[in-house]
Amino acid sequence: MLLKVAKSSVFLVLAACTVNASAFAEQAEIDRKAVIKYFEDKFEDGEKNKDKFFPYSTDAELKGFIKGVKYNDFGIGTYSYHQAAKDQYLTFKDGIMPYEDAVEKGGKLYTKKFANGNSLATCFPDPTVANQYPKFDETKKAVVSLTVAINNCLTQNGEKPWDTKKGDIASFQGFLASKAVEAGKVVDIKIPTKEATEAYERGKKYYYSQRGYLKMSCATCHVQGAGQRVRNESMSPLVGQTTHFPVFRLKWDHLGTLENRMSGCITDQGQKPPKDDSKDMQEMLYFMGYMSNGMKIDGPDLRK
Ligand code: HEC
Structure with missing residues (x-):
């Protein structure tokens, strides 16, 4: 009898946790849906929306906008709404991708043995999980980006961490992204606890905070300014800003991580970017990742 009671109360506790788990993501879900609606409305018809959203754009420019852009289309960034840029992008994508060698190298790095006999495959037995990062680590009570998870794997195995912007890390992330694409994965960021909600909120705050003498935020350019x-x-x-990384930028002439790209934006804002393994950077990535939840993984990709 006692055992029976004990068992049923365990069940109740578990059931309560499950309900709470989705409650922790409640605000994030409201944000995500609101942001999608904002962009779908904005890019429904550029010409019609001139007064409301594009007062500074020329009529010719707005004529070149694609109409009725939907949620999943935004994964290709500016090419999703700009007809000429999209045509050019699709023509490029028809050819041999400049990142193919890097992805192949990433595949070799996956199984390459460390000095202790382990490999990245020991830490990432399933190579299709890039869609789950950044992840909230319940034991550390902190967000862990994919970049940091990879470097943690290296250092825990007595190896040197990699540069966080390009080179081996971008090749390996390219390999993971291509595996996630093959498996048809969609972005799947979880907010499992109260601490995770707080981390999400801090990441959101960073994205929307105005900085520097220009008083600009990421949102100035990538929400209102999009x-x-x-x-x-x-x-x-x-x-859709996180779905397709790493990215080969023609301007860079290399495959680079999301942190590589974001640091450039922050430097352009006249600011010193946070370190790639800092709490600020990882929590901002957590917020951005959640905003792309449900969208298909589409990396690596190509940008101008
Ligand atoms: C002054 C405007 C401006 C600000 C402020 C700015 N960006 Fe950007 N960002 C750009 C431009 C321009 C591009 C290149 C075109 C584009 O959006 O793909 C870009 C590109 C990006 C991309 C690549 C998009 C893709 O499709 O590959 C990401 C990610 C990004 N920015 C994130 C950020 C974050 C995060 C912040 C704040 C920390 C930020 N940006 C602040 C102007 C800005």
Whole structure:
């Protein structure tokens, strides 16, 4: 009898946790849906929305916008709404990708033995899990980005960590992304606890905080500014900003991580970017990842 009571109360505790687990993501879900709606409304019809969303764009520019852009389309960033840029992008993608060698190298790095006989495959037995990062680590009570998870694997096995922007880390992430694509994975960021909710909120705050003498935030350019131009570049929407990394930028002439790209934006804002393994960077990535939840993984990709 006692055992029976004990068992049923365990069951109740578990059931309560399950309900709470989704409650921790409640605000994030509200944010995600609101942001998707904002972008779908904005890019429904550029010309029609000139007064509301694009007061500084020329009529000719807005004529070149694709109409009725939907949620999953935003994974290709600015190419999702800009017809000429999309055509050019698709033509490029028809050819041999400049990142193919890097991805192949990433596959070799996956099974390459460390001095202690382990390998990255020991830490990532399933190579299709890039869609789950950044992850909230319940024991550390902290967000862990994919970049940091990879370097943790190296250091825990007595190896030197990699540069976090390009080189081996980008090749290996390219391999993981291509495996996730093969497996048809979609972004799947979880917010499992109260601490995770707090980390998400801090990441969101960073994204929306104005900084520097220009008083700009990421959102100035990638929410309100998405679809407008700065230095002759159209700006991508927040939704879908993390789905396709690592990225080969023609301007860089290398495959680079998401941190590589974001640090460039922050430097352009006149700010010193947070370190790639810092709490600020990982929590901002957590917020950005959640905003792309449910979208298909589509990396590595190509950008100008
Ligand atoms: C002054 C405007 C500006 C600000 C502020 C800015 N960015 Fe950007 N960002 C750009 C431009 C321009 C590009 C290149 C075009 C594009 O959006 O793909 C870009 C590109 C990106 C990309 C690559 C998008 C893709 O599809 O590959 C990411 C990710 C990004 N920014 C994140 C951020 C984050 C995070 C912040 C804040 C820390 C930020 N940006 C702040 C202008 C800005």
